Amino acid sequence: MSWLGRMTQGLAKSTKRLTDNITGLATGTLPLDEARLDEIEEALIAADLGPAVAARIRNRLGDQKFAKGIDDAGIRRVVAEEVAQVLAPVARPLAITRRPQVVLVVGVNGSGKTTTIAKLARMFKADGHKVMLAAGDTFRAAAIAQLQIWADRVGVPIVAGEQGGDAASLAYEAVKRAQAEGIDVLIIDTAGRLQNKAGLMDELAKLKRVISKIDPAAPHDVILVLDATTGQNALSQIEVFRAVAGVTGLVMTKLDGSARGGMLVAAAEAYGLPIHAIGVGEGMDDLRPFAAAEFAAALAGDSSAD
Numbered sequence: 001m002s003w004l005g006r007m008t009q010g011l012a013k014s015t016k017r018l019t020d021n022i023t024g025l026a027t028g029t030l031p032l033d034e035a036r037l038d039e040i041e042e043a044l045i046a047a048d049l050g051p052a053v054a055a056r057i058r059n060r061l062g063d064q065k066f067a068k069g070i071d072d073a074g075i076r077r078v079v080a081e082e083v084a085q086v087l088a089p090v091a092r093p094l095a096i097t098r099r100p101q102v103v104l105v106v107g108v109n110g111s112g113k114t115t116t117i118a119k120l121a122r123m124f125k126a127d128g129h130k131v132m133l134a135a136g137d138t139f140r141a142a143a144i145a146q147l148q149i150w151a152d153r154v155g156v157p158i159v160a161g162e163q164g165g166d167a168a169s170l171a172y173e174a175v176k177r178a179q180a181e182g183i184d185v186l187i188i189d190t191a192g193r194l195q196n197k198a199g200l201m202d203e204l205a206k207l208k209r210v211i212s213k214i215d216p217a218a219p220h221d222v223i224l225v226l227d228a229t230t231g232q233n234a235l236s237q238i239e240v241f242r243a244v245a246g247v248t249g250l251v252m253t254k255l256d257g258s259a260r261g262g263m264l265v266a267a268a269e270a271y272g273l274p275i276h277a278i279g280v281g282e283g284m285d286d287l288r289p290f291a292a293a294e295f296a297a298a299l300a301g302d303s304s305a306d
Contacts, residue, residue: 010280014261050266087292107225118150134174
């Protein structure tokens with residue numbers, strides 16, 4: 001199956017939620033009155049697109065262009081077009097522009113952070129880059145072991161220590177090794193516990209401070225991995241990690257297990273952070289760079305874009 005086919009299939013739950021909400025709200029040959037426009041706006045908010053995007057679509061549908069009415073397919077097309085406009089400015093694949101490019105990956109435990117790191121490593125390696133991983137989540141032994149297994153599977157070197165070790169020291173060692181070994185991309189895992197925000201903030205601040213002693217511009221990217229199944233809670237995670245870690249971009253995982261894919265649109269509207277990639281499955285090839293128009297058409301069930 002093509003990537004577009006996999007993405008469409010992976011977004012099926014989110015698409016059904018959105019299309020079920022708006023199906024039957026079209027007026028055919030009659031203009032959309034204020035009451036019907038209100039219903040459509042509420043349906044879009046209920047599909048997690050967020051109030052700002054829903055209002056934007058409502059205003060577009062209220063335009064005189066649709067004075068002669070619109071069918072369900074027409075509404076889906078407008079939704080796809082407006083969502084694509086919101087997403088286009090933030091659809092930015094992670095570009096490798098220096099050596100080594102230090103990428104810090106943050107996110108709560110269970111978000112798919114470790115497997116996302118492996119998938120990113122595979123993606124970069126397939127593009128011809130030399131990749132190294134660093135097991136900076138020293139809080140959990142399972143995280144270290146899991147990342148070591150993934151490094152072996154992908155065929156990339158890893159810098160790892162013992163559980164309870166100092167994450168900043170490990171990151172420092174990893175950057176030094178990456179420089180010495182001509183690595184293009186160093187991806188550093190981090191602890192994902194949010195119960196103690198102050199402790200997490202201190203650890204990440206220390207890690208970033210220590211890395212910057214080797215390269216003042218590092219880390220060059222701070223990527224937040226979000227689990228689509230958490231819905232609106234992902235927005236609060238963006239808020240926290242942006243303040244704590246200085247997040248520069250997002251990766252959304254588990255879209256295939258969620259009906260809350262519209263939340264990615266709300267996140268783009270609210271924060272404007274680059275969306276580097278999305279995941280629609282557990283396979284190693286199920287994480288790909290984010291394409292706004294394709295995602296928007298798949299989410300809205302707009303077959304005219306095929």
